[in-house]
Amino acid sequence: MANKFSDLQAKMKPEAQALAKAKAQAMLAEMPLNELRQARGLSQKMLAEVLHVQQPSIAKMEKRTDMYISTLRSHIEAMGGELEVVARFPDGMVKISNFSDLEKGVAV
The missing domain is CATH 1.10.260.40 (lambda repressor-like DNA-binding domains)
Structure with a gap:
């Protein structure tokens, strides 16, 4: 069974969560x-x-x-x-x- 992203995210270190959030925001800020x-x-x-x-x-x-x-x-x-x-x-x-x-x- 696949894991929910929220469950995986909760297990991430705070630094990794912040980095993932920053990368996601950068991707959303620029797109075709x-x-x-x-x-x-x-x-x-x-x-x-x-x-x-x-x-x-x-x-x-x-x-x-x-x-x-x-x-x-x-x-x-x-x-x-x-x-x-x-x-x-x-x-x-x-x-x-x-x-x-x-x-x-x-x-x-």
Whole structure:
């Protein structure tokens, strides 16, 4: 019989638990769009219905390496999120604000 993860986790040293938690948070903080959609419990079909497009459009978009910010924003908002564009520099981060003025609802 398989062990429950919670039982295995309870047997781990506190340091190992903290390391596992930190690694899990790092993995959740960065992921491709298709994994994000799945983590949010959405199918491509469900997301397509929200965006008023066909399911193949979602599959195609999730494979893209380049797209309009407005397209990405509509995809993120359809999943219940909010897109922020942030530039990271060695001396700090800057949130780019001029994309917030873009018209919402641009199709995929």
